[in-house]
Amino acid sequence: MNENVKTLNKLITSIFYDLTDIEKKIFAQSQFNDISVNEIRTIQAIGVKEPRKMSEVAMDLKITVGTLTISINRLVKKGYVKRVKTEEDRRIVIVDLTEKGKLVYQTHEKFHYEIIENIVSTLNKNEQKMLIQSLENVCDFFKSKYY
Numbered sequence: 001m002n003e004n005v006k007t008l009n010k011l012i013t014s015i016f017y018d019l020t021d022i023e024k025k026i027f028a029q030s031q032f033n034d035i036s037v038n039e040i041r042t043i044q045a046i047g048v049k050e051p052r053k054m055s056e057v058a059m060d061l062k063i064t065v066g067t068l069t070i071s072i073n074r075l076v077k078k079g080y081v082k083r084v085k086t087e088e089d090r091r092i093v094i095v096d097l098t099e100k101g102k103l104v105y106q107t108h109e110k111f112h113y114e115i116i117e118n119i120v121s122t123l124n125k126n127e128q129k130m131l132i133q134s135l136e137n138v139c140d141f142f143k144s145k146y147y
Helices: 003-028 037-046 054-061 065-078 099-121 125-146
Strands: 081-085 093-097
Touching (some): 037 054, 037 065, 037 081, 037 093, 054 093, 065 081
16 A cells, blocks of 8 residues: 555544544534534534425435434424424424524534635635535445445
């Protein structure tokens, strides 16, 4: 394994773990200290635009509806999410964020934008384009190889 591969592996792994750790710490020290990183990701997948079907959210998170149901049950109990069955077909469950859930969503979005703004501010336009292209290549690789 060449040195570049070793360095990239170390950096990507470090970034992934650091980001998860920082998210845990930020939310643990906030008014939302009862929420896990996975629950935050569920809230992000539900989004703030309009209520969504459980099956859509599960697909976005790449988990089963059964796994999502467990997370949604916790989030409903904690007051972050509301769940409604549709009148047209009672088997279809719609989820939406409560005001408390929307605050978590906005807090998490702000956190990510601050990180990105700090990263981008250290790069010139050409470096920004190169970073975007590199990350798009990584995303494309993951999609073609693992999905």
